[in-house]
Amino acid sequence: MTLHRNCAGLTRRDCLQLGLGGLLGTGLTDLLRLKATASSSDGTAPKRQAKACILIWLDGGPSHYETFDPKPEAPAEIRGDFKPIATQTPGMFFSEQMVKLASISNQLAIVRSIRHDQGNHGAGNHYMMTGAPPRIPVGCGAFVSFHPSLGSVTASERGAPAGLPAYFSIPSMTRSGGPNFLGAKYAPFVVDSNPNSPGFRVRDVALPAGLSEGRFTTRKDVRKSVDSMLRFEDAIAADPVKAQDEHYTQSYELISSTAAQAAFDIEREPERVRQAYGRDPFGQRALLARRLVEAGVPFITLNDGGWDHHTKLFDAFKNKMPRFEASIAALIEDLSQRGMLDETLVIVLGEFGRTPQVNKDGGRDHWSNAMSVMFAGGGCPGGQVIGATDRKGFAAVERVLSPENFASTIYSKLGIDPGKILYAPNGRPAHLVSDPTPIRELMG
Numbered sequence: 001m002t003l004h005r006n007c008a009g010l011t012r013r014d015c016l017q018l019g020l021g022g023l024l025g026t027g028l029t030d031l032l033r034l035k036a037t038a039s040s041s042d043g044t045a046p047k048r049q050a051k052a053c054i055l056i057w058l059d060g061g062p063s064h065y066e067t068f069d070p071k072p073e074a075p076a077e078i079r080g081d082f083k084p085i086a087t088q089t090p091g092m093f094f095s096e097q098m099v100k101l102a103s104i105s106n107q108l109a110i111v112r113s114i115r116h117d118q119g120n121h122g123a124g125n126h127y128m129m130t131g132a133p134p135r136i137p138v139g140c141g142a143f144v145s146f147h148p149s150l151g152s153v154t155a156s157e158r159g160a161p162a163g164l165p166a167y168f169s170i171p172s173m174t175r176s177g178g179p180n181f182l183g184a185k186y187a188p189f190v191v192d193s194n195p196n197s198p199g200f201r202v203r204d205v206a207l208p209a210g211l212s213e214g215r216f217t218t219r220k221d222v223r224k225s226v227d228s229m230l231r232f233e234d235a236i237a238a239d240p241v242k243a244q245d246e247h248y249t250q251s252y253e254l255i256s257s258t259a260a261q262a263a264f265d266i267e268r269e270p271e272r273v274r275q276a277y278g279r280d281p282f283g284q285r286a287l288l289a290r291r292l293v294e295a296g297v298p299f300i301t302l303n304d305g306g307w308d309h310h311t312k313l314f315d316a317f318k319n320k321m322p323r324f325e326a327s328i329a330a331l332i333e334d335l336s337q338r339g340m341l342d343e344t345l346v347i348v349l350g351e352f353g354r355t356p357q358v359n360k361d362g363g364r365d366h367w368s369n370a371m372s373v374m375f376a377g378g379g380c381p382g383g384q385v386i387g388a389t390d391r392k393g394f395a396a397v398e399r400v401l402s403p404e405n406f407a408s409t410i411y412s413k414l415g416i417d418p419g420k421i422l423y424a425p426n427g428r429p430a431h432l433v434s435d436p437t438p439i440r441e442l443m444g
Contacts, residue, residue, distance in 0.1 A: 006060045006121050006308035007140065045157075048415025049444060050345040050378035052293040053154065055301045055410075056286075056328065057174055058350035060308030061124065061371075063364050065354065065393055066317050068110045068372035070095045074392045078356045081314040089383040097321035100329035101374075106383040107332055107341070109375040109442055113387020113396035116352070116403050119368045121308070124351030126176040131407025131418075131433045143175040148422070150410055152179035152186040153432065154299040157416045161296030163260045165189040168292055169301040170285050177301060181424035188301065195266050195284040202264045263295040264288070276330045283327040290334060293344050298414065307350055311361040332376045345378030345413050356394050369395040373406065378413045379444040386441045404435040412438040 063080075065071060070084035070093055084093040087105035094102045101108065118124045118133060122142030126134045132147035148156070155166035156179075169177055169188035179186035191202055262268070266288055277283040282304055289300045304324075309316055328348060335341040353371035354364030370389045376382065387399035408418035411432065418436035421429050 006305070007310055045415045045417045046412045048413075049343075050413045051296075051343040052298050052300070053150075053345040053347065053378070053410060053414060054286075054289045054293065054331070055150065055299070056346070056348045057129075057301055057303045058307040058348065059125075059174065059303060059305045060121070061350045061352045061354060061366060062307045063309065063313060063317075063354035064112070064370055064372040064389070065356075065364070066095045066313065066321075067098060068094055068374060069112050069370075069389060069393060071389075071391065071393045074356075077358055078392050080358055082317070089385075092383070092385055095317075097317050098325050099322070100326040104329055104332060107336065107376050108382050109380045109384050109386060111373045111375065111386045111401065111406075111439065111442075112370075112389055113399050114371050114373055114401045114403065114406055115396040116368050119352065119366045121351060121366075122175060124366075124368060125174060127403045128349065128351050128406065129174055129176040131404050133403075145176055145178045145180045147430065148180045148182045148186070149174075149177045150407060151177060151188055151299040151301055152182050153411070153422075154414055154416065155179075155186045156182050158298040158414065161259075164263065164292070164295055164297055166297060167299045167301075168289075168297060169303055170288065171281070172303050174301060174303050177303075181428075181430075182422075183425075191264075191285075191288070194281045195288050196279060196281050200264075200266060259295055263291050263297075266291065273334070276334070278323050278327040278330070280323060280327075282324060283330070286327050286331045287334075290331060290340075293335075293340065309354070310359070310363040310365055313354075313358070313363045315362075335377060341377040342379060343377075345380070345410065346374075346376040347410070348374040353393075356392055375409075375442055380413075380442045381444055384441060386439065401439060402435065404433050405437055405439050408433045408436045409438040409442050411436075412443065 065078075065080055066082055070082065071079050072084050082096045085096045085099065085102055087094055087102040089105040092105055092110070094105075116124070116127050116133070118127045120138070120140035122138040122140055122144055123134050126132070126138070126144050126146065129149050130147040131150070134144055135146050138144045151167040151169065158166060160166035167186065167188045169190050171190070171192045171194070173188050173190055177188060193200060193202065266274075266284065269287060274284065274287065277287040282302070285302055289302055292300050306316075306320070328346075332341065332346055335344050335346070349371070352366055352368040355367040357364075359365060370393055387396060387401060389395060390397045411418040416432075418433040418438065420432045422432055423429055
């Protein structure tokens with residue numbers, strides 16, 4: 001298995017060794033166990049334009065120059081090795097590795113002018129994943145959660161479909177993708193196995209190998225009898241035992257749910273569809289995300305590592321980008337052909353852009369003054385570029401936007417009021433987004 005590291009040198013395995021596994025998403029039984037503590041609040045929400053969001057996170061910070069904002073008129077040490085290519089949209093140019101996405105630019109909206117002041121991975125990730133800047137300085141390798149993530153808020157506000165969690169993160173959780181004070185019930189359900197592998201199975205959803213349905217049912221019946229005896233024998237312990245029994249019942253119902261089993265049975269897909277998405281881990285995860293949207297899941301994050309290109313950026317893009325962007329284009333086209341794109345918001349971004357100058361190692365370093373974000377579907381008018389950076393790509397200079405505007409757009413699209421005030425268990429109020437202004441050009 002490939003372990004993607006950014007410049008902080010941290011991997012998911014490192015976090016588990018540091019005892020941070022609980023921050024990386026929950027198992028199903030733990031997720032359901034916390035359901036009883038959830039609370040809801042009333043509020044006026046904007047008109048919903050999308051039923052679901054697939055957020056494709058390019059962890060490490062992808063270069064805006066080598067993706068959606070090439071600078072052909074800049075000096076060689078800034079423009080890099082790649083040439084711009086025309087898209088379907090007059091006047092819109094992408095980097096030459098983005099061939100498939102260029103061919104469907106009429107369905108894309110590119111925001112080139114989001115900027116912030118958090119130039120390290122930990123802080124930048126938090127700001128873009130929550131719409132809230134970190135309250136204190138954090139290190140480049142930090143896993144921080146000062147505010148609920150976009151996915152956790154969506155899970156809390158929108159609820160889950162029958163038999164499935166409301167928020168998935170595949171194959172791991174982003175470092176600020178957790179629920180904070182909303183509680184672990186709204187942490188993402190992590191699918192860390194590879195859907196491109198033969199015999200793909202999802203933990204906590206498939207029956208363990210060697211355990212037949214008959215034996216599984218028998219064990220459930222035995223537990224039911226034991227729990228009934230405990231409740232009869234000890235009235236004082238009745239409520240905790242009943243609650244525990246209900247959590248196991250919910251787990252059993254999900255495992256035995258035909259809807260849940262169908263969502264993860266990726267082998268039901270025709271081989272031509274699987275080939276279109278790409279027969280690699282990312283391509284099949286994108287296909288799995290589409291199947292989860294079909295099952296009613298409102299928020300899915302595809303967390304793809306390896307975008308922190310301080311060295312050999314151009315070689316890395318040549319090797320990875322053609323297949324990667326083709327998988328994203330296949331997802332958008334598939335959603336469109338199935339009549340799902342208008343109600344599914346697809347977003348591609350990372351925590352920041354990259355430096356204008358190519359460094360001595362053939363890479364670009366962290367740069368939060370400019371970044372590009374791709375939107376498709378969910379009622380976003382396609383074939384448009386929003387905002388601009390200067391001629392050399394140093395900074396956003398036209399229609400300058402913030403992570404707050406980005407988060408408010410997602411919430412508004414999903415029918416969630418970005419101006420809502422949330423309350424922590426201790427009663428402390430927190431604005432969902434401090435500036436609840438969505439990007440108007442994306443609102444349709």
